Amino acid sequence: MSLKNLTLSKAAPTAVPSDAKGRARAKVLAYLEQQAALLAATREGRTVDVRRPVYQTNEAGVRVKVMAPVHVRRGWFEDTAGTLHFMIRYGSKPLALDKAGHTSVAAGSLDGLPQVIEALSAAVRAGELDAQLTVAAQERRKAFKRRGTATKSV
Structure with missing residues (x-):
């Protein structure tokens, strides 16, 4: 067998985004x-x-x-009036969708939920939630401590 019999390409595996904003977007898109x-x-x-x-x-x-x-865990819930709402969770906390702190989107019913999820995905891809994702990532990072920072005395 030689290289002449093989189909060569320049394809490479997709890399995980190296910047914090890109990682947060990828995480939320995977959640959606x-x-x-x-x-x-x-x-x-x-x-x-x-x-x-x-x-x-x-x-x-x-x-x-x-x-x-x-x-x-389901991202949607029903309120006391029977309206279905959808929220994005970053880690275990709901993500604020605007500066006023709203965390959910009213979908009405299960039939309206796919359009809400698609609209939120498009907003994340367009960068409309970058500021909120940055704040959420910083808050989430505070929950983790680096290992090995304290030295043991012998």
Whole structure:
């Protein structure tokens, strides 16, 4: 076999955005895609199987990577008047969608929810929520402490 028989290309894997704003946008877009899949599954009466890689120790005492199921939390809820609302969560906290602090969008019913999710996805891609994402990312970063900053005295 030689290179003449192969189809060569200049394709490269897509990289994770290196800037904080790009990472926050990617995280929210992934959340919105997950919510759209959850909504479609809910309307069809089935469940969504979402998995993520985790490391576990097997019987031999070796750490191995396995795919563990993840509980997907719904982004929509119904208020006391029966109106359906949708909110974006960044981490575990609702994301403020404007300067006034509104955190949810009224969708009305399940039929209006796909349009709301699509509109929010378009707004994130256009950068309309960059200021709110920056603040949310900074708040989320405060919850984590660096390891190894304290030195041990022997």
